[in-house]
Every structure is written in C-alpha cells, then in structure tokens.
Amino acid sequence: MDTANTPAVEPMPELELPRTNYLNAAYGPRSWLFTRDHKRIAILYLASVTAFFALGGFFALLIRLELLTPEGDLVGPDTYNKLFTMHGIVMVFFFLIPSIPAVLGNFLVPLMIGAKDLAFPKLNLASWYVYNLGAIFTLWSIIHGGVDTGWTFYTPFSTTYSNSYVVSAALGIFIAGFSSIMTGLNFIVTIHRLRAPGLTWFRLPLFLWSMYATSLIMVLGTPVIAITLLLVAAERVLHLGIFDPALGGDPVLYQHLFWFYSHPAVYIMILPAMGVTSELVAAFSRRAVVGYRVVAFASVAIAVLGFLVWGHHMFVAGESVYAATIFSVLSMLVAIPSAVKVFNWTATLYGGAISLETPMLYALGFIGLFTIGGLTGVMVATLGFDVHVHDTYFVVAHFHYIMVGGAIMGYMGGLHYWWPKISGRLYPVFLSRLAALLIFVGFNLTFFPQFILGYLGMPRRYWSYPPEFQVLNVLSTAGASVLGLGYLLPAAYFIWSMRYGKLSPANPWGAVGLEWDTDSPPPTHNFDVTPIVTRGPYDYGQQPALAPQEAPVG
Amino acid sequence: MASHPTALAHHFDNLEQQREASTFGMWVFLVTEIMFFGGLFTAYAVYRLRYQEAFAAASNSLLTWAGSINTAVLICSSLTMVLAVRSAQVDRRKMIVLFLCLTILLGAVFLGIKAYEYRTEWQEHHFPGAGFRFAGPDPRHAEMFFSIYFCMTGLHALHMIIGMSVLAALLLPAWRGRYNPEWHNPLECVGLYWHFVDIVWIFLLPLLYLFGAHPR
Numbered sequence: 107m108d109t110a111n112t113p114a115v116e117p118m119p120e121l122e123l124p125r126t127n128y129l130n131a132a133y134g135p136r137s138w139l140f141t142r143d144h145k146r147i148a149i150l151y152l153a154s155v156t157a158f159f160a161l162g163g164f165f166a167l168l169i170r171l172e173l174l175t176p177e178g179d180l181v182g183p184d185t186y187n188k189l190f191t192m193h194g195i196v197m198v199f200f201f202l203i204p205s206i207p208a209v210l211g212n213f214l215v216p217l218m219i220g221a222k223d224l225a226f227p228k229l230n231l232a233s234w235y236v237y238n239l240g241a242i243f244t245l246w247s248i249i250h251g252g253v254d255t256g257w258t259f260y261t262p263f264s265t266t267y268s269n270s271y272v273v274s275a276a277l278g279i280f281i282a283g284f285s286s287i288m289t290g291l292n293f294i295v296t297i298h299r300l301r302a303p304g305l306t307w308f309r310l311p312l313f314l315w316s317m318y319a320t321s322l323i324m325v326l327g328t329p330v331i332a333i334t335l336l337l338v339a340a341e342r343v344l345h346l347g348i349f350d351p352a353l354g355g356d357p358v359l360y361q362h363l364f365w366f367y368s369h370p371a372v373y374i375m376i377l378p379a380m381g382v383t384s385e386l387v388a389a390f391s392r393r394a395v396v397g398y399r400v401v402a403f404a405s406v407a408i409a410v411l412g413f414l415v416w417g418h419h420m421f422v423a424g425e426s427v428y429a430a431t432i433f434s435v436l437s438m439l440v441a442i443p444s445a446v447k448v449f450n451w452t453a454t455l456y457g458g459a460i461s462l463e464t465p466m467l468y469a470l471g472f473i474g475l476f477t478i479g480g481l482t483g484v485m486v487a488t489l490g491f492d493v494h495v496h497d498t499y500f501v502v503a504h505f506h507y508i509m510v511g512g513a514i515m516g517y518m519g520g521l522h523y524w525w526p527k528i529s530g531r532l533y534p535v536f537l538s539r540l541a542a543l544l545i546f547v548g549f550n551l552t553f554f555p556q557f558i559l560g561y562l563g564m565p566r567r568y569w570s571y572p573p574e575f576q577v578l579n580v581l582s583t584a585g586a587s588v589l590g591l592g593y594l595l596p597a598a599y600f601i602w603s604m605r606y607g608k609l610s611p612a613n614p615w616g617a618v619g620l621e622w623d624t625d626s627p628p629p630t631h632n633f634d635v636t637p638i639v640t641r642g643p644y645d646y647g648q649q650p651a652l653a654p655q656e657a658p659v660g
Numbered sequence: 661m662a663s664h665p666t667a668l669a670h671h672f673d674n675l676e677q678q679r680e681a682s683t684f685g686m687w688v689f690l691v692t693e694i695m696f697f698g699g700l701f702t703a704y705a706v707y708r709l710r711y712q713e714a715f716a717a718a719s720n721s722l723l724t725w726a727g728s729i730n731t732a733v734l735i736c737s738s739l740t741m742v743l744a745v746r747s748a749q750v751d752r753r754k755m756i757v758l759f760l761c762l763t764i765l766l767g768a769v770f771l772g773i774k775a776y777e778y779r780t781e782w783q784e785h786h787f788p789g790a791g792f793r794f795a796g797p798d799p800r801h802a803e804m805f806f807s808i809y810f811c812m813t814g815l816h817a818l819h820m821i822i823g824m825s826v827l828a829a830l831l832l833p834a835w836r837g838r839y840n841p842e843w844h845n846p847l848e849c850v851g852l853y854w855h856f857v858d859i860v861w862i863f864l865l866p867l868l869y870l871f872g873a874h875p876r
Contacts, residue, residue, distance in 0.1 A: 221671065222670065222671040223670075223671035224671075225671075225681045225682075225685065226681075226682075226685060227669075227671065287692050291685060291688045291689060291692070292685075294688055295681050295684050295685045295688060296681075298684060299677060299680055299681040299684060300671075300672075300677075300681070325688055325691060325692050325695075326691065326692075326695055327695070328692070328695075329692045329693070329695035329696035329698075329699070330695050330696070330698065330699045332696060333696050333697075333698075333699035333700060334699055337699075337700075337703070337811070340811065344788070344789065345788065345789050345790075346788050346807035346810075346811065347788065347800075347803055347804045347807050348703055348804070348807055348808070348811075353800070353803070353804070354711075354800045354801050354803065354804045355707075355804065356706070356707075359702075359703060359706055362702075363699055363702065363703075631670075631671075636673075
C-alpha cells in the first residue's frame with residue numbers, strides 16, 4: 107500500500123499515457139506562451155499563482171517572526187507596516203482571487219460541460235498576460251521599497267500622507283483586476299452557450315454553479331475597485347479632490363467604494379472552494395449531494411447577498427446607526443445559504459460510503475474550518491461585539507479561517523483531486539495525507555490563538571505588543587512554521603510526480619463527471635466526440651465504496 | 661455559412677453558436693462598463709447632494725452649447741454605425757466602409773469640440789490643482805466638481821478613442837469583403853460598444869452641463 111518511497115515507476119503495459127494529449131501535443135516555450143488551450147493556460151496560471159503564494163507566504167513568515175517576541179526587534183515599524191501590506195496585497199489580489207477560478211476553473215469548466223475550449227480562448231490567454239503585467243507593477247513597488255497603507259489603501263493616508271509606492275501598487279491591482287474580469291466574462295459566456303447537448307442547468311456539477319456565481323461577482327464587482335483605485339492614483343498624482351478632506355473630499359466614500367468590491371471579493375475566494383467541496387464530498391461519499399438545487403441556488407444567493415453587506419466593514423467609521431443596523435442584519439443573512447451548504451454536505455456524508463482519500467481530508471477540513479470562520483463572521487456582524495473586537499486579532503483570525511481555512515483548503519483539495527487529470531500522474535499517498543494533516547494542525551495552531559489574542563484586546567497591524575500576549579503569539583508562530591512545512595510538501599511531491607509519479611488511469615477515483623470520461627491527461631480538444639448528457643450529476647446509484655485494494659496509490 | 665468557413669473558430673459547432681457567444685460576451689462586457697462608470701456616478705451623486713450650490717455654479721460655467729452640439733454629433737454617429745451594420749446585412753461592401761468612415765469622422769468631430777472645451781476651461785483656470793480659480797460661492801467644492809467632470813469626460817473620451825481605433829481596424833477586413841449577411845458579428849459587437857459610449861454621454865450631458873445651466 108505504502109509505495110511513497112518507491113524511487114521510480116515501472117511502466118504498466120496496459121496503462122500508458124495517451125499517445126497525444128495536451129501536454130505532449132507540442133513542445134517548447136512558444137507552444138506554451140502562445141497557447142490558446144484552456145488547459146495549458148491553467149498550468150501557466152498555476153505557475154504564476156504558486157510563485158505569488160510563495161512570496162506572500164514569505165512576508166507572512168517575516169510577520170510571524172517579528173511577533174515572536176513582544177519587543178520590535180527583527181524589523182522596524184515602517185518595515186512591519188510594509189510587510190503586512192504586501193502580504194495582504196499579494197495574497198488577496200495575486201493568489202486567492204485567481205487561485206481556484208483561474209487554475210482549476212480554467213482547466214475544468216470546458217471539460218465539465220463537454221466543450222472543446224472556453225468561448226474566448228484568446229481572451230483567456232490575454233488574461234494571463236494582463237495578470238502578469240499587473241504583477242510586474244506590484245513587484246516593482248515591492249522591490250523599490252514597498253507600500254505601507256495596508257491592503258485596503260484607506261484614504262487620506264494613501265492619497266496624501268504615505269511616502270511609499272502607492273501608485274504603482276494600485277495600478278498593479280487595477281491591471282490585474284482586468285484579468286479577473288476577463289476570466290469571469292469567459293466563464294459566464296461559456297457556461298451559457300457551450301454546454302454539451304443534454305447538459306441542462308440542473309445537470310451542471312455544483313462546481314460550475316459556484317464558478318458561475320463567482321464569475322458574476324468578478325464581472326459586477328471588479329470594475330468598481332478598478333475605478334476606485336484609479337481615482338486614488340489620480341488623486342495622488344494630479345491632486346484631484348475626490349477623497350481627500352483637505353481638498354473637500356470624503357474619505358468614507360472611498361471606504362464605501364472599496365468595500366463594495368472587496369467584500370464580495372471574499373466570496374470570489376470562498377464560493378469556488380465551496381464548489382470544490384461539493385464535488386469532493388459527493389465523490390468520496392459515493393452519493394449525490396443532498397438537496398442539489400438548494401446548494402446550487404445557495405451559491406447564487408451568496409453572490410447576491412454579498413453585494414449588500416459592505417457597510418459591515420465601517421461600523422466604527424462614522425456610519426449612521428440605521429445603516430449599520432441594516433448592514434448588520436443583511437450580513438447575518440449570508441449565514442443562511444452558507445449554513446444550507448454546510449448542512450447539505452453533512453447530510454451527504456451521513457449514510458454515504460466514505461473513503462478518506464487525501465482530497466476528502468481537505469474537504470472535511472474545509473467544512474469544519476469554514477464553519478468556525480462563518481460563525482465568527484456572524485459574531486463580528488453583531489454591532490456591539492464588533493465594537494469590542496474591531497481592528498483586533500479576532501478579526502484577523504476570523505478572515506484567515508475563511509481565506510486560508512476555507513479558500514486554500516478548497517484549493518488544495520481540488521488540486522489533489524484533479525491532479526491525476528491535470529498531470530496524468532498520481533502522487534504519493536502517505537506524504538499527501540501527512541501534508542493534509544500538517545496543514546490542518548498548523549493552521550489551527552496559527553490562527554486559533556489569534557481569536558483569544560483579539561478578544562483580550564491585541565490590536566492588529568502593530569509590530570510590538572505587551573509581554574502578557576507572548577505565549578499565544580509564540581503558539582501562533584510555531585503553528586505558522588508547521589503550516590509552511592505543510593505547504594512545501596505538496597509543492598515538492600507534485601513536482602516530483604510530474605516525472606516519477608505512477609501513471610493515472612482516466613478515472614482514478616471512480617468518480618462521476620464528464621471530466622473523468624476523457625483521458626488523463628485529456629487530449630487538446632478534450633473529447634474525441636462531443637459527449638451527450640443523459641443523466642444528472644453525481645449519478646452514483648448503488649456503487650460500493652472504493653475498496654482499499656482498488657484505491658489508487660502512487 | 662459553408663462559403664465562409666474561415667470565420668468559424670474551431671471550438672464552436674457552427675457560426676450561429678459563435679455569433680451568440682460573442683454578442684453575449686459583448687453584453688456582459690458592457691455590464692462591467694456600467695459598473696466601472698457607476699463608481700464615478702456614485703461619487704458625483706454623493707457630492708452633488710452635499711454641495712448643491714457649488715456644483716450648480718460650476719456646472720453653469722461649462723459650455724452648454726458645445727455639449728449640446730456634441731450630443732447631436734454622437735447620436736448621428738450612432739446612426740451611421742447602425743447603417744454600417746445594416747449595409748453588411750444587405751451585402752453592400754462599399755457602403756459598410758463608407759459608414760464606418762463616417763462614424764470615425766463624427767467621433768473625431770466630437771473629440772475636436774471636446775478639446776476646444778478643455779482648452780477654454782484651461783484658459784479660465786478651471787483645471788483642478790494649484791492654478792485653480794473660480795469666482796463662485798464655494799470654490800473648493802467647485803474644484804471638486806471639475807475633478808469629477810474631468811474624470812468622467814476624460815474617461816468617456818478614452819472610450820471614444822478606443823472605439824474609433826477598433827472601427828479603424830475593421831476598415832480593411834470590410835473593404836476585403838469579410839462581412840456579409842451571414843457573418844458580420846465584429847461589426848455588431850463594435851456597434852453595441854459604440855452605442856454604449858453614446859448612452860454614457862446621454863447621461864453625462866444633463867448631469868454635468870444642464871442641471872446648473874441658466875443664462876449668465
């Protein structure tokens with residue numbers, strides 16, 4: 107069973123790589139840099155977002171090292187401000203937002219609907235270049251000394267007082283936003299117009315419903331932050347008076363416009379992870395997701411409600427008490443579709459034939475961590491409680507439970523689930539389970555103490571703190587080291603598996619779905635003949651669980 | 661359809677599907693544009709409600725006649741745009757080129773008048789910044805009006821320039837007979853974009869020029 111240490115692969119005669127697939131159809135840098143194949147573009151995105159994940163993780167490492175001791179001894183306060191700013195900018199705009207949509211979504215949307223490609227392949231490739239152009243602007247500002255405004259760019263600090271590279275960072279995000287718009291537009295049109303014959307809306311896998319809801323947010327929200335950051339840059343360079351009170355402007359208007367996008371952006375991160383979780387729970391419980399339609403509509407409901415709650419970021423920013431009350435109630439409403447999903451996944455597990463493969467470990471981790479993140483979200487949506495924990499580590503812990511415990515867990519689960527399809531290879535089972543465990547333990551050790559720290563009153567964004575907070579901070583830093591190790595491990599064995607991993611059959615998990623009906627890795631045009639869909643998703647019937655001796659091992 | 665197979669991209673089943681997809685994509689793109697301009701309209705609405713008098717005074721200093729002529733010019737350009745699409749539908753190759761040229765020309769007239777307005781405002785020291793002067797009740801918020809005015813009209817002018825460039829790029833294929841009754845989707849999509857830019861101006865005219873206009 108445990109063949110993780112097998113040095114090389116014995117090629118099995120009955121299981122060879124399909125003669126021509128999208129990976130070996132053409133070779134050389136030109137065949138990648140000018141490709142219009144959605145699967146290759148997904149791989150390009152995978153490389154880019156992984157590089158940015160490493161960069162953002164590096165900033166996080168420095169933050170945690172600084173907070174190991176109460177004194178500010180590793181870096182100065184200005185450097186610390188830049189570290190958490192760049193950690194936020196890199197992780198939010200250059201890793202989390204593109205992660206699942208641009209990597210897994212790009213790869214899977216055409217495969218899952220039985221199409222040859224996305225509706226606009228050139229636009230898809232262009233989006234990758236636009237993303238990288240934005241990344242260059244942001245890297246430029248990092249290399250020249252960084253930004254210290256916080257990832258939120260609050261005015262008037264960002265427009266008037268900050269002496270850091272705000273304009274290039276803002277332009278970088280502005281540009282990268284267009285890649286997000288292009289991806290969303292492409293997905294919406296593809297899902298509407300390119301579905302295989304017989305694939306009705308209610309036969310779509312839930313991953314596609316969540317991709318669709320995510321795309322709606324990308325298309326409706328991203329332009330707003332684009333114009334907002336453009337105005338910040340214009341105000342800084344041309345001294346227009348839009349947000350700066352010295353010029354007659356209102357800085358709170360900036361916050362309204364910023365959060366109108368940036369709150370829904372959280373759902374750009376979490377909805378795709380929910381979609382992945384639905385797929386994983388169904389595949390490894392051998393059951394259709396309970397209440398399919400409700401779960402599908404819950405995705406859309408979250409996307410819609412997400413646009414109505416931005417004011418909950420501004421409870422203490424001089425918002426009227428009536429507005430704050432309404433935003434508070436609307437924010438709590440988001441808990442309803444979210445809870446619908448959690449309960450339906452749990453109901454699917456109940457009575458399912460569960461097999462604890464590596465992707466399923468991430469799915470289970472997601473359900474638990476997202477629940478904690480979501481429930482603390484209801485807590486901070488409560489006006490009185492928010493005044494107590496506002497701008498403390500409680501909020502930091504809350505959104506990391508959503509963004510790391512939720513979004514990245516989903517991303518890792520999805521990568522492990524579809525990696526055999528993407529690469530045509532299997533990865534080591536033992537190591538991958540170990541990594542899932544390390545990530546789960548490391549994550550909780552890092553961020554659970556921060557709930558307590560925040561409740562006790564430790565504010566966020568400070569480089570030093572009173573000595574009585576040290577024990578919890580040391581725990582958090584220790585957890586971050588475990589978490590970092592947990593992320594390095596998959597990076598290592600995924601790269602290893604590309605060359606040495608066992609060849610994967612077309613459907614290593616015995617899962618249901620159009621993407622599993624084609625070869626691993628798929629041919630360039632995905633399907634030899636356009637599939638005709640006659641069944642709903644997750645049609646597992648009375649299939650038995652994956653028997654241990656059949657379980658794919660690497 | 662069979663006589664023009666080059667227009668069909670490999671991943672579509674037929675031209676009809678391809679046409680529907682790209683038209684739908686254009687509509688979705690226009691939605692993003694509405695949201696993009698929406699941020700500016702929001703800023704305008706908030707500040708106009710707060711600083712009514714300053715905004716009205718500043719609005720009154722704009723050249724309403726120039727804005728009105730420009731509105732007429734843009735509406736005419738929308739007509740010529742539609743006629744270009746129509747010419748493709750009735751297979752009149754040279755008429756497509758003619759109407760595209762007319763549309764570009766009208767766009768250029770619009771930008772010329774706009775440039776004249778900017779020049780006048782520059783001479784009257786209405787550009788925001790250190791040199792700003794305004795002989796009104798509340799010059800600070802009049803300056804804010806001009807900030808928003810230049811952002812909105814500048815962004816609109818940028819959209820015009822992009823539209824004219826795309827129209828220019830369609831001239832050669834149109835001349836070569838690429839567009840015909842079966843396949844003229846690029847014309848249709850650019851047309852949608854052009855009308856959208858036109859409609860943005862229809863909103864800008866009353867909000868910026870007309871609401872404070874009265875005889876000086």
